[in-house]
Amino acid sequence: MPTDPTNDYRFGYSQDELKRLGDQHRVWAADNRRFLSRAAFGEGATVVDLGCGPGYTTLDLARAVGPEGRVIAVDRDGERSLSLLRERAEEAGFSNVETRVAELEVFDLPQASVDGVYGRWVLMYLPERAVAPLIERVAGWLKPSAVCALAELCNYRHIHIHPPSAHLPAIAEALMRAVAGDRGCNPEIGNLLPGLLHRSGLRVELHVSTKAVRATTPEWLWPDVLFRDHLPALVDEGLLSREMLDAFLAEWNERSRDPGAVFFGSPMMEVVGRRP
Numbered sequence: 001m002p003t004d005p006t007n008d009y010r011f012g013y014s015q016d017e018l019k020r021l022g023d024q025h026r027v028w029a030a031d032n033r034r035f036l037s038r039a040a041f042g043e044g045a046t047v048v049d050l051g052c053g054p055g056y057t058t059l060d061l062a063r064a065v066g067p068e069g070r071v072i073a074v075d076r077d078g079e080r081s082l083s084l085l086r087e088r089a090e091e092a093g094f095s096n097v098e099t100r101v102a103e104l105e106v107f108d109l110p111q112a113s114v115d116g117v118y119g120r121w122v123l124m125y126l127p128e129r130a131v132a133p134l135i136e137r138v139a140g141w142l143k144p145s146a147v148c149a150l151a152e153l154c155n156y157r158h159i160h161i162h163p164p165s166a167h168l169p170a171i172a173e174a175l176m177r178a179v180a181g182d183r184g185c186n187p188e189i190g191n192l193l194p195g196l197l198h199r200s201g202l203r204v205e206l207h208v209s210t211k212a213v214r215a216t217t218p219e220w221l222w223p224d225v226l227f228r229d230h231l232p233a234l235v236d237e238g239l240l241s242r243e244m245l246d247a248f249l250a251e252w253n254e255r256s257r258d259p260g261a262v263f264f265g266s267p268m269m270e271v272v273g274r275r276p
Ligand SMILES: C[S@@+](CC[C@H](N)C(=O)[O-])C[C@H]1O[C@@H](n2cnc3c(N)ncnc32)[C@H](O)[C@@H]1O
Pocket: 008, 009, 021, 025, 050, 051, 052, 053, 054, 055, 056, 057, 074, 075, 076, 077, 081, 102, 103, 104, 105, 119, 120, 121, 122, 125, 126
């Protein structure tokens, strides 16, 4: 599936991609619930969802803050992602979700105006130079005792399969280069977050989550769809050779039929920063 050349989100906004984000959300749902409970966004809170996409976590946030609370869901893609989020919020009966179309490189809110900020798998798609200024602004939006919860990948070299794959390290490397793109994004931006939140004056708590899924289970779809949908574009862009892709997919097909095969993803840095 080709990426959409009219926008800068690496994987585009096709129906397949919006669905892939939902499948990915389900695989990480238990970890995300634990992360949200560490952040403890309370009833009546105003919480911002940075780079919310179709809003898979937004609705969990809407539930957590309740009818007296409010979720401000921000994404650069108003047309597809935010429309879908509004439909889903309406279907689920949430009237406390407000959507904003904005580029996070420049998005801003008044000082000390919110109780919480959440963001997952979004800072990795911003140019790295834009991330520190964004974190500074986020820290400024927080009221006293308010919480910022950010989750981002932090180690593509950990991505592996058992039984081992001869080709996966090259695939992971190509995916990293694709996410980095020519805008200087950092696919492992999770490594920088603890320091950035600390320097913005927040009290920082860390947790690292890892995810392994077994072939022949529904969760296998998470890596399977990513590889099948998005690797061919990497060949077109010269980030991966056709021979490497074919060799990897032949091996991947074999692993996919083996109920003993396990795929391990990149660890995810989950950082909670509290304003004192
Ligand atoms: C991988 S999706 C993650 C969606 C959601 N946070 C989740 O956890 O399922 C990344 C989202 O970030 C948004 N995004 C990427 N760069 C952005 C930017 N510069 N400003 C606003 N949104 C951006 C994309 O439009 C996309 O919806």
